[in-house]
Amino acid sequence: MRRLxxxxxxxxDFVVGDDWxxxxxxxxxxxLTALFVHAAGVNVWWLLPxxxxxxLGWSLRRATAGRRS
Amino acid sequence: MTALPLxxxxxxxCVVEAIEALTIVLAAGLTREWRSTFQGMAVxxxxxxxxxxxLGPTITLLPLTAxxxxxxxxxxxxxxxxxxxxxxxxxxxxxxxxxxxxxLREVAAAKAAAVxxxxxxxDWYAFTLSFKGVLLEGLEVVFIVITFGGNQRNMGAAVIGAxxxxxxxxxxxxxVRAPLARVPExxxxxxxxxxxxxxxxxxxxxxxxxxxxxxxxxxxVLVPVVALVSLxxxxxxxxxxxxxxxxxxxxxxxxxxx
Numbered sequence: 380m381r382r383l384x385x386x387x388x389x390x391x392d393f394v395v396g397d398d399w400x401x402x403x404x405x406x407x408x409x410x411l412t413a414l415f416v417h418a419a420g421v422n423v424w425w426l427l428p429x430x431x432x433x434x435l436g437w438s439l440r441r442a443t444a445g446r447r448s
Numbered sequence: 449m450t451a452l453p454l455x456x457x458x459x460x461x462c463v464v465e466a467i468e469a470l471t472i473v474l475a476a477g478l479t480r481e482w483r484s485t486f487q488g489m490a491v492x493x494x495x496x497x498x499x500x501x502x503l504g505p506t507i508t509l510l511p512l513t514a515x516x517x518x519x520x521x522x523x524x525x526x527x528x529x530x531x532x533x534x535x536x537x538x539x540x541x542x543x544x545x546x547x548x549x550x551x552l553r554e555v556a557a558a559k560a561a562a563v564x565x566x567x568x569x570x571d572w573y574a575f576t577l578s579f580k581g582v583l584l585e586g587l588e589v590v591f592i593v594i595t596f597g598g599n600q601r602n603m604g605a606a607v608i609g610a611x612x613x614x615x616x617x618x619x620x621x622x623x624v625r626a627p628l629a630r631v632p633e634x635x636x637x638x639x640x641x642x643x644x645x646x647x648x649x650x651x652x653x654x655x656x657x658x659x660x661x662x663x664x665x666x667x668x669v670l671v672p673v674v675a676l677v678s679l680x681x682x683x684x685x686x687x688x689x690x691x692x693x694x695x696x697x698x699x700x701x702x703x704x705x706x
Contacts, residue, residue: 385494394525398529399609402525408477409520409653424659427524427656427658428674431528436681439535439681
């Protein structure tokens with residue numbers, strides 16, 4: 380069981396890394412993109428890049444917020 | 449898309465990982481014993497080759513749309529992790545990766561460890577240090593090779609890029625017999641983060657059903673835009689006053705994240 384947990388922790392760290400929120404932003408943005416494209420027929424090619432930039436900025440802000448003098 | 453951008457991206461990403469693996473192998477070989485170090489490296493390379501041999505052909509059998517959605521998402525998340533760390537390093541919020549310090553740390557640990565032989569290996573410490581170092585750094589190479597090769601339906605080109613990177617670093621390492629501390633590794637990690645994020649975003653959105661304006665040519669816009677936004681965040685963070693800069697410290701060989 381412990382070995383299984385450590386394997387899971389390794390792969391989580393490998394792919395998701397330090398900030399899980401970034402992964403959530405990407406997954407939610409892809410789900411919304413698929414929804415817009417397939418359900419509403421709107422080609423929202425810009426949605427994922429915008430979410431990626433916002434997610435990166437948010438993550439950087441969180442990582443550096445406590446370091447202000 | 450031609451094979452050249454694919455080969456170049458995989459090459460640069462793999463050079464970074466190969467340099468980190470080389471540091472660990474050199475520390476084990478020069479401090480302990482070369483035979484056990486090479487045995488550990490060889491076993492790790494066999495494991496990595498087996499992973500590519502099994503997963504490579506399997507992944508290309510999946511439908512392209514589903515593959516691009518899943519792999520694009522993974523690549524975007526993985527790439528953003530690289531990019532985030534690269535920006536934090538470039539702005540002093542995170543310690544710079546320093547191969548010389550990493551080497552000295554590994555050497556100190558290798559000198560302190562006792563010699564013991566196990567399972568036909570004369571120096572078990574050198575074997576495991578080399579095996580773990582090559583395997584962990586190599587897993588990132590395998591991930592990049594499989595995702596890029598699978599998505600482009602060109603596993604051969606991805607393997608060529610990775611093999612060329614490993615060969616260049618190995619030959620240089622043998623020639624200088626020292627960690628490649630003068631390679632601009634942190635700048636290269638920044639570039640790799642940009643490339644992984646751009647390709648992941650492109651393929652992920654395509655997999656979700658998007659039709660990019662200009663099709664593959666959209667990447668020629670997306671990559672510079674990701675680079676500009678990343679540089680913009682770097683400039684913004686550099687301008688912010690902060691409590692203190694991080695001192696450069698080495699990575700541990702256990703660390704798998706970029």
